[in-house]
Amino acid sequence: xxxxxxxxLAQEEAIRDAQRVPVIHVSLGCTGHGKVGYIHSYAVQxxxxxxxxxxxxxxxxxxxTVLAGYPVPRTxxxxxxVLVRWNRPIEGxxxxxxxxxxxPRYDDVGMLYVHFFPNDEVRVVVSRVGTQNPGHPIPPTAIxxxxxxx
Numbered sequence: 828x829x830x831x832x833x834x835x836l837a838q839e840e841a842i843r844d845a846q847r848v849p850v851i852h853v854s855l856g857c858t859g860h861g862k863v864g865y866i867h868s869y870a871v872q873x874x875x876x877x878x879x880x881x882x883x884x885x886x887x888x889x890x891x892t893v894l895a896g897y898p899v900p901r902t903x904x905x906x907x908x909v910l911v912r913w914n915r916p917i918e919g920x921x922x923x924x925x926x927x928x929x930x931p932r933y934d935d936v937g938m939l940y941v942h943f944f945p946n947d948e949v950r951v952v953v954s955r956v957g958t959q960n961p962g963h964p965i966p967p968t969a970i971x972x973x974x975x976x977x
Contacts, residue, residue, distance in 0.1 A: 848904075852896035857889040857941040858958045861970035866943055867921075869913035871897060871951065889943065899953055903933050911941055911949045931964065931976040940965075944972040 857869055866889045900907070907930040915922050926949050937955030942965050944950070950972050956962040965973060 849901045850898040851901050851936045853899050853936060853953070854938045855897050855941065856938050856958065857943065858967065859889050859943045860965075860967075860972075861945045863943045863945060864915055867914040867916050869911065869941060869943075871939065871941060872910035872912075897939050899936055899939060901936055903930070903953075909951050911951060913943065913949070929975050942969075942972070945970070948972040950975075 855871060857866065859866060869889075908927050909930055910925060910927050912923060912925045915924065924947050926947065928949055928951055930951050930953060933953040935955045937953060938957075940952050940954060940958060940963075942950045942952070942958075948971075950965060952964045954964055956964075958965075959967055
């Protein structure tokens with residue numbers, strides 16, 4: 828029978844295994860699609876070695892680049908997820924929204940891009956190609972988020 832100590836030791840071993848995954852630190856960028864409204868600020872939870880950490884990397888509004896050193900695993904693995912928080916003031920009040928989304932497959936590490944969509948939807952992609960380039964995974968003209976991809 829598995830004890831509490833056995834579960835703790837198994838969890839610790841899984842974390843140590845995950846920490847052996849090499850990462851590269853990248854910049855963040857974000858863009859709004861459709862009628863998203865003003866994004867006052869946003870944050871992406873760090874995923875050190877594929878594991879959520881308590882840290883968040885913050886950006887201010889959309890349209891710029893944050894040279895924040897966000898850690899991205901050099902090699903994509905299925906099931907990578909990230910928590911995104913953003914503040915979209917409504918009628919003068921702060922309105923923090925939090926969503927978890929998957930990070931679709933990437934072959935080359937580039938910037939981490941956060942895409943905001945109407946109805947408080949969000950997608951995150953890692954790409955060497957900027958958001959205005961036709962080769963970017965999410966076209967700038969998209970007004971609905973692509974389906975979540977594991």
